[in-house]
Amino acid sequence: MRAAVLEEFGQPLVVQQVDLEEPRAGEVLVRLEACGVCHTDMYTASGADPSGYAPAVLGHEGCGIVERVGEGVMLVRPGDRVVTLFSPQCGECVHCLSPRTNLCMAIREEQNKGHLPDGTTRLARGGEEIRHFMGTSTFAEYTVMPEIALAVVTPDAPADRACVFACGLSTGLGAAMNTAGVEPGSTCVVFGAGLVGLGAVAGCRLQGAERIVCVDLSQERLDLATGQGATDVLEGGAGTVERILEMTGGFGADYTFEATGNVNVMRQAVEAARMGWGLCTVAGVAGKGETLDIVPRLLITGRRVAGSSFGGVKGRDQVPQLVERYLNGEIDVDPLISHKLELDEVNRGFELMEAQDGIRSVITFA
Ligand SMILES: NC(=O)c1ccc[n+]([C@@H]2O[C@H](COP(=O)([O-])OP(=O)(O)OC[C@H]3O[C@@H](n4cnc5c(N)ncnc54)[C@H](O)[C@@H]3O)[C@@H](O)[C@H]2O)c1
Ligand SMILES: [Zn+2]
Ligand SMILES: [Zn+2]
Numbered sequence: 001m002r003a004a005v006l007e008e009f010g011q012p013l014v015v016q017q018v019d020l021e022e023p024r025a026g027e028v029l030v031r032l033e034a035c036g037v038c039h040t041d042m043y044t045a046s047g048a049d050p051s052g053y054a055p056a057v058l059g060h061e062g063c064g065i066v067e068r069v070g071e072g073v074m075l076v077r078p079g080d081r082v083v084t085l086f087s088p089q090c091g092e093c094v095h096c097l098s099p100r101t102n103l104c105m106a107i108r109e110e111q112n113k114g115h116l117p118d119g120t121t122r123l124a125r126g127g128e129e130i131r132h133f134m135g136t137s138t139f140a141e142y143t144v145m146p147e148i149a150l151a152v153v154t155p156d157a158p159a160d161r162a163c164v165f166a167c168g169l170s171t172g173l174g175a176a177m178n179t180a181g182v183e184p185g186s187t188c189v190v191f192g193a194g195l196v197g198l199g200a201v202a203g204c205r206l207q208g209a210e211r212i213v214c215v216d217l218s219q220e221r222l223d224l225a226t227g228q229g230a231t232d233v234l235e236g237g238a239g240t241v242e243r244i245l246e247m248t249g250g251f252g253a254d255y256t257f258e259a260t261g262n263v264n265v266m267r268q269a270v271e272a273a274r275m276g277w278g279l280c281t282v283a284g285v286a287g288k289g290e291t292l293d294i295v296p297r298l299l300i301t302g303r304r305v306a307g308s309s310f311g312g313v314k315g316r317d318q319v320p321q322l323v324e325r326y327l328n329g330e331i332d333v334d335p336l337i338s339h340k341l342e343l344d345e346v347n348r349g350f351e352l353m354e355a356q357d358g359i360r361s362v363i364t365f366a
Pocket of ligand 1: 039040167168171191192193194195196197215216217218221236237259260261262265282283284285286308309310311359
């Protein structure tokens with residue numbers, strides 16, 4: 001099959017012919033239909049992530065059709081449309097059994113090493129091992145993944161829309177709906193209007209927030225935030241916290257969300273949370289070694305800070321529900337898909353992202 005391989009950090013991915021083995025026990029062969037290009041792919045390709053490895057097939061925002069299943073697979077059937085989950089749901093570990101987190105423990109260690117759960121890879125090239133990325137490797141015509149890392153979505157869901165629920169969009173929606181659990185009538189502030197921030201704006205709206213302020217540096221993106229339900233938009237900068245305090249009678253917001261990955265913005269998000277009960281949810285991924293600097297008094301006086309991985313979404317249960325809400329017209333995905341690319345143009349997807357040209361580029365497979 002053809003796949004985009006990270007050969008060398010800091011260099012363009014190389015689309016080429018690679019070998020993919022049949023699925024083993026508990027594994028599934030998926031034919032990709034669509035895949036979003038996300039920052040984490042670019043971050044790893046750049047070499048900035050110290051835990052990255054090469055050669056590897058990148059990509060983790062996939063949607064496709066189950067082609068074949070390995071021994072003992074119970075959760076999916078050939079023909080199912082599935083969204084890939086870098087954050088699986090085994091349903092049995094101590095975290096899956098708790099309603100308080102989505103951080104499944106089942107396959108973490110091997111996934112981080114670029115292996116499938118049995119410690120080996122299905123990807124190779126002339127006998128040389130190629131590693132899997134985030135347990136997904138969806139910049140490819142096919143992928144082999146554990147069944148616990150596939151969410152079965154309705155066949156009515158168009159793959160080129162459903163794929164963004166594999167990462168960024170669900171992360172933002174879930175940050176508002178699961179992690180924060182925004183209450184109706186609340187005032188919310190979302191910092192960042194990329195896919196994650198726009199998802200958080202939509203999540204606040206779905207939860208019945210009364211006021212949703214979105215902060216970004218780009219007017220074009222703020223317009224998209226209005227389309228997702230923001231009631232107010234603000235250009236970000238040094239005076240943002242003061243502006244938000246002014247807008248909220250001096251108190252700050254019930255819920256704030258950070259979706260930029262910038263630790264200074266994280267700090268603003270904490271400072272813009274209301275005294276007494278304001279909850280700041282951090283979704284952005286900061287650079288290695290960076291720290292969040294906040295005055296502890298802000299916490300004593302009732303503000304709280306929470307982090308959110310994949311929006312606290314338990315993937316196999318909740319991704320299908322979110323996709324249903326999209327099909328019901330509750331989530332407007334179309335404006336978030338800016339470019340359609342072919343696999344051969346994957347590096348162009350990185351260029352567009354770097355230029356902040358559109359929210360998401362999606363690779364589609366014929
Ligand atoms: N927690 C998770 O599971 C998870 C999943 C996916 C992505 N992420 C992270 O979430 C973050 C956002 O992802 P994205 O895909 O939406 O990224 P993005 O780059 O598309 O969006 C970030 C936005 O922040 C804005 N911004 C930058 N500086 C700002 C400032 N000072 N004030 C206000 N806005 C500012 C930018 O203009 C941009 O629109 C990234 O750090 C990403 O790595 C986390
Ligand atoms: Zn991602
Ligand atoms: Zn689990």
